[in-house]
Amino acid sequence: xxxxxxxxxECYAPGGSAFSLKIVKxxxxxxxxxxxxxxxETETFGNLMVxxxxxxxxxxxxxxxxxxxxxxxxYTHPAPKRVLIIGGGDCGTLRExxxxxxxETVQQVxxxxxxTKAALKYFPELCESNNDPRAExxxxxxxxxxxxAEKGSYDVIIVDGTDPVGPGEGLFNEAFYNSCLRALTNEGxxxxxxxxxxxxxxxxxxxxGAMRSSGFKRIQTHTFPQxxxxxxxxxxxxxxxxxxxxxxxxxxxxxxxxxCEYYNLEIHRAALALPEFMRRQLVI
Amino acid sequence: xxxxxxxxxECYAPGGSAFSLKIVKxxxxxxxxxxxxxxxETETFGNLMVxxxxxxxxxxxxxxxxxxxxxxxxYTHPAPKRVLIIGGGDCGTLRExxxxxxxETVQQVxxxxxxTKAALKYFPELCESNNDPRAExxxxxxxxxxxxAEKGSYDVIIVDGTDPVGPGEGLFNEAFYNSCLRALTNEGxxxxxxxxxxxxxxxxxxxxGAMRSSGFKRIQTHTFPQxxxxxxxxxxxxxxxxxxxxxxxxxxxxxxxxxCEYYNLEIHRAALALPEFMRRQLVI
Numbered sequence: 001x002x003x004x005x006x007x008x009x010e011c012y013a014p015g016g017s018a019f020s021l022k023i024v025k026x027x028x029x030x031x032x033x034x035x036x037x038x039x040x041e042t043e044t045f046g047n048l049m050v051x052x053x054x055x056x057x058x059x060x061x062x063x064x065x066x067x068x069x070x071x072x073x074x075y076t077h078p079a080p081k082r083v084l085i086i087g088g089g090d091c092g093t094l095r096e097x098x099x100x101x102x103x104e105t106v107q108q109v110x111x112x113x114x115x116t117k118a119a120l121k122y123f124p125e126l127c128e129s130n131n132d133p134r135a136e137x138x139x140x141x142x143x144x145x146x147x148x149a150e151k152g153s154y155d156v157i158i159v160d161g162t163d164p165v166g167p168g169e170g171l172f173n174e175a176f177y178n179s180c181l182r183a184l185t186n187e188g189x190x191x192x193x194x195x196x197x198x199x200x201x202x203x204x205x206x207x208x209g210a211m212r213s214s215g216f217k218r219i220q221t222h223t224f225p226q227x228x229x230x231x232x233x234x235x236x237x238x239x240x241x242x243x244x245x246x247x248x249x250x251x252x253x254x255x256x257x258x259x260c261e262y263y264n265l266e267i268h269r270a271a272l273a274l275p276e277f278m279r280r281q282l283v284i
Numbered sequence: 285x286x287x288x289x290x291x292x293x294e295c296y297a298p299g300g301s302a303f304s305l306k307i308v309k310x311x312x313x314x315x316x317x318x319x320x321x322x323x324x325e326t327e328t329f330g331n332l333m334v335x336x337x338x339x340x341x342x343x344x345x346x347x348x349x350x351x352x353x354x355x356x357x358x359y360t361h362p363a364p365k366r367v368l369i370i371g372g373g374d375c376g377t378l379r380e381x382x383x384x385x386x387x388e389t390v391q392q393v394x395x396x397x398x399x400t401k402a403a404l405k406y407f408p409e410l411c412e413s414n415n416d417p418r419a420e421x422x423x424x425x426x427x428x429x430x431x432x433a434e435k436g437s438y439d440v441i442i443v444d445g446t447d448p449v450g451p452g453e454g455l456f457n458e459a460f461y462n463s464c465l466r467a468l469t470n471e472g473x474x475x476x477x478x479x480x481x482x483x484x485x486x487x488x489x490x491x492x493g494a495m496r497s498s499g500f501k502r503i504q505t506h507t508f509p510q511x512x513x514x515x516x517x518x519x520x521x522x523x524x525x526x527x528x529x530x531x532x533x534x535x536x537x538x539x540x541x542x543x544c545e546y547y548n549l550e551i552h553r554a555a556l557a558l559p560e561f562m563r564r565q566l567v568i
Contacts, residue, residue: 003287003295003302011287011304016328017511018287020295020302044300061482198345198511225509225517227301227482232516233509262559270554275546 008040008048010055012230015199019055019228021045027122032114034167039122045228047122049090051115051162055228057090059123063261065193065234066126068224069160070096071263072271073191073238074103075249080156081105084149084183086142086171088160089115092126094135097158099258106135111167113139143170146179154183159192164203172207177214181241189246190216190239197223198231201281208282211239218243221282222271224262292324292332294339296514299483303339303512305329311406316398318451323406329512331406333374335399335446339512341374343407347545349477349518350410352508353444354380355547356555357475357522358387359533364440365389368433368467370426370455372444373399376410378419381442383542390419395451397423427454430463438467443476448487456491461498465525473530474500474523481507482515485565492566495523502527505566506555508546 003009009020021042028039038050046059057065070093074080081104083097089110097106110116116137120127130137138145142161157180162168170176171192180190194200194207208219216239226234240246253265274282287293293304305326312323322334330343341349354377358364365388367381373394381390394400400421404411414421422429426445441464446452454460455476464474478484478491492503500523510518524530537549558566 003293003304007302009287009302009304011306014328016306016326018291018293018302018304018306020287020293020304022295022300022302042300044298198509223509225482225507225515227515227517231509231511233511259560261561264557264560264563266557267559270557273548273550273554275551276543276548277545279548 008050010050010053010230015230017230019230021048021058021228028118030114030118032112034112037114037118039118048228049118049122052166054163056162057092057123057126058228061227062092062126064225064227066092066096067260067263068222068271069093069158069191069193069236071260072222072268073156073158073189074100075253075268076238076246077156077189078187078246078249082154083156083158084109084154086146086157086159086161087168088158090119090123090126091116091130092123093158093160095126095129098129098132098135101257104134107138108135109138109140109142109145111139111141143176143179146176146183149179149183151182152185155185155188157184157188157190159190161193163195172203172210174210174213177211177216177239181214181216184241186242187244187246188241192237194221194235194237196229196231196233197235197275197278198233201278204235204237205281205283207237211237216241218245220272221274221278224271292334294334294337294514296483299514301514303514305332305342305512312402314398314402316396318396321398321402323402332512333402333406336450338447341376341407341410342512345511346376346410348509348511350376350380351544351547352506352555353377353442353475353477353520355544356506356552357440357442357473358384359537359552360522360530361440361473362471362530362533366438367440367442368393368438370430370441370443370445371452372442374403374407374410375400375414376407377442377444379410379413382413382416382419385541388418391422392419393422393424393426393429395423395425427460427463430460430467433463433467435466436469439469439472441468441472441474443474445477447479456487456494458494458497461495461500461523465498465500468525470526471528471530472525476521478505478519478521480513480515480517481519481559481562482517485562488519488521489565489567491521495521500525502529504556505558505562508555
């Protein structure tokens with residue numbers, strides 16, 4: 001059947017595929033200096049934020065992404081006190097990071113305040129920790145921010161940006177990773193969303209290569225379901241500044257003071273298993 | 285954007301979502317006594333088979349499904365010699381099963397020969413083992429077949445059927461599982477595709493409950509990416525007739541005489557990790 005105008009469709013041209021959600025109505029549209037932001041009310045996924053035509057976040061299933069962008073990295077770092085989030089304007093990753101009692105400060109640097117304004121109105125649950133005294137929301141250029149950051153000032157940097165086109169483009173290259181490495185403490189970890197392995201093995205290899213060239217000692221990709229993004233399957237990549245293998249903090253996970261929808265210890269370990277085609281194609 | 289008629293879309297109404305592939309042309313259409321079968325040439329996913337409007341199999345990504353429907357169950361059974369496949373007419377699961385040298389016979393019972401005819405023409409790679417002397421392709425009613433099967437005649441039964449509507453409906457209830465249990469040897473395992481956890485926790489619970497009521501001793505669900513099916517994330521469920529915990533045959537996996545695209549030992553273990561919401565909602 002064909003889809004009428006009661007559906008929002010993201011056509012992912014290089015993949016030749018599209019994902020669509022049935023919509024009730026458009027709730028919001030704004031053209032910021034950086035991108036076009038829309039919010040729809042959908043029939044079954046709650047609200048849906050779309051940036052430049054690409055699905056960003058839905059009420060129903062954002063837990064996959066936000067949990068897997070934050071908990072694996074925070075439960076791998078031995079003592080994540082100072083955290084930086086680049087992008088993340090919908091504040092869902094921020095909320096998950098702030099669930100960790102060890103975290104003392106989180107700076108979130110998103111270039112586009114309009115994303116956070118839309119989130120505050122249409123995804124209030126993702127913004128419920130925005131007023132946590134440990135959180136600082138900054139609207140600035142993340143690339144510049146990191147280039148100017150004090151050396152060794154963050155334990156964890158999470159790059160929760162858009163696809164590597166438009167404002168997100170400069171987040172996927174060696175110059176940016178050099179800045180991240182410099183800004184991290186000696187045991188620091190960088191985590192980044194790195195698209196879907198089904199369509200983007202080339203990008204994943206470029207990211208691994210650039211991270212390694214920057215001086216990161218160990219690079220590790222994990223995967224998880226992501227229903228509204230192209231292929232429905234997504235990857236994030238962690239890069240470790242130190243050479244020591246950091247064990248997963250299993251006891252802390254067993255006693256974590258918050259509930260998740262997707263993440264737990266078994267899922268953490270499972271997400272790190274690389275499918276055979278990734279093993280063959282990743283130049284590690 | 286809206287999708288024009290150069291796209292095939294499966295609208296999954298209960299989920300309020302749709303998945304679409306850009307098509308070059310329709311290659312085939314037949315109305316069998318059971319269902320409407322179509323095959324499209326797509327721009328980027330190779331060929332696509334559609335049954336009654338639902339995507340079934342594509343050239344590009346069927347490896348996720350077929351590998352995860354066969355290797356976890358066959359590498360858990362200690363000596364899978366006699367295998368029965370119910371459904372599976374595209375022959376992709378059959379091909380994977382026949383890669384196991386321990387397997388002595390595979391009977392495949394699909395109700396609809398038109399599916400296999402279409403697969404032979406448009407998915408020849410999935411049918412490359414159809415002439416293996418260990419394989420027997422039967423076109424018959426799988427429910428009736430199992431009701432009449434000799435007691436203890438199969439080590440492994442794989443139910444590779446369509447959704448629980450139409451011809452696939454009778455494959456998801458206690459009467460059917462009773463037949464499976466009877467037809468299995470004492471250490472026998474039943475494996476079945478069980479839809480997506482994102483939309484179908486109710487069905488998953490009903491399946492677990494019916495399998496347990498039939499007398500299966502242990503039930504275990506695993507998940508994997510499945511890009512062309514609703515939500516992009518899928519589950520299969522294994523039910524064990526015997527009470528002994530069957531260890532994964534790790535040495536045999538390490539020495540397996542064939543290559544996979546997705547499956548390996550780490551993926552096998554990882555697939556068994558249950559997300560937190562499934563743990564909470566599955567009445568195990």
